[in-house]
Amino acid sequence: MDTPNTMSYMLAGYIIFSVTFFGYLVYLWLRWKLLLSDEEDLQKFETKE
Amino acid sequence: MSPQPRALVALNVVSVLLLGASYYASLVYAPLEAVMGAVQRVFYFHVATAWVGMLGFVMAAVAGIIYLWKKDLKWDAISVAAVEISLVFFFIAIVLGSIWARPIWGTWWTWEPRLTTAAILEMIYLAYLLLRQGIEDPEKRARFGAVYTLLGGISVPVTFVSIRLFRTIHPVVIGSGSAEAQGGFNMAPAMLQTMFFSIIAFSVIFVTIFWHRMRLASLANRVEQLKLKALD
Numbered sequence: 001m002d003t004p005n006t007m008s009y010m011l012a013g014y015i016i017f018s019v020t021f022f023g024y025l026v027y028l029w030l031r032w033k034l035l036l037s038d039e040e041d042l043q044k045f046e047t048k049e
Numbered sequence: 050m051s052p053q054p055r056a057l058v059a060l061n062v063v064s065v066l067l068l069g070a071s072y073y074a075s076l077v078y079a080p081l082e083a084v085m086g087a088v089q090r091v092f093y094f095h096v097a098t099a100w101v102g103m104l105g106f107v108m109a110a111v112a113g114i115i116y117l118w119k120k121d122l123k124w125d126a127i128s129v130a131a132v133e134i135s136l137v138f139f140f141i142a143i144v145l146g147s148i149w150a151r152p153i154w155g156t157w158w159t160w161e162p163r164l165t166t167a168a169i170l171e172m173i174y175l176a177y178l179l180l181r182q183g184i185e186d187p188e189k190r191a192r193f194g195a196v197y198t199l200l201g202g203i204s205v206p207v208t209f210v211s212i213r214l215f216r217t218i219h220p221v222v223i224g225s226g227s228a229e230a231q232g233g234f235n236m237a238p239a240m241l242q243t244m245f246f247s248i249i250a251f252s253v254i255f256v257t258i259f260w261h262r263m264r265l266a267s268l269a270n271r272v273e274q275l276k277l278k279a280l281d
Binding site for chain 2: 003004005006007009010012013014016017020021024025028031032035036038039042043045046
């Protein structure tokens with residue numbers, strides 16, 4: 001029995017996994033950076049007061 | 050914000066290595082399945098991401114119970130972090146399953162018990178995050194969240210056992226499933242090793258991301274306190 005060629009489905013699966021997984025990590029990193037910059041601004045505001 | 054603890058830095062390194070090794074094991078080490086071909090290789094990440102997804106949902110329910118008991122908002126933050134990460138992993142599991150189904154079942158999606166319960170599970174927790182946003186009082190929000198994750202947690206074992214209880218075309222790889230299952234296969238030792246390795250690797254990755262997510266929650270809380278102070 002011949003093995004079917006389903007390579008494109010496998011590639012699509014691993015690409016979608018990688019994009020979603022690393023996309024989520026980038027999203028978390030961006031949230032972290034935004035919060036850090038907010039914290040810095042608020043601390044500056046606090047010392048001015 | 051304090052720098053990352055050494056244990057977290059070590060976990061980062063271990064997680065990267067484990068993820069790389071999981072890719073290698075799934076794409077190279079595991080043998081090609083003769084009947085399905087290359088698409089069978091998505092199975093390893095499909096099972097591992099589904100496992101991690103369910104683990105987080107159960108963790109959120111447990112944190113919910115502890116919140117109701119201790120009334121400490123830290124447990125609410127743990128619930129939210131676990132649900133958020135699990136939503137991502139469970140979404141990946143559903144999409145990978147759908148990609149596998151196309152050449153094997155001849156359809157991207159069918160409303161059979163496992164797929165239906167999995168879709169409901171994902172929507173229950175998506176609604177959890179959306180509904181939380183509508184409650185301003187942190188105590189009320191945490192109480193609602195705790196009860197919700199507790200009730201939502203019931204759908205986790207239902208989804209897990211659905212392929213063992215109902216007539217379904219979804220295969221059961223370990224144990225015996227429905228007679229109508231399509232796409233089942235006997236696992237060679239290397240396939241079994243790859244599956245368990247991926248499950249362990251993704252569990253460690255989950256812990257690492259969870260730790261980062263908790264640090265993020267703590268930073269968000271600190272920023273919120275500073276904002277309130279600035280408004281006074």
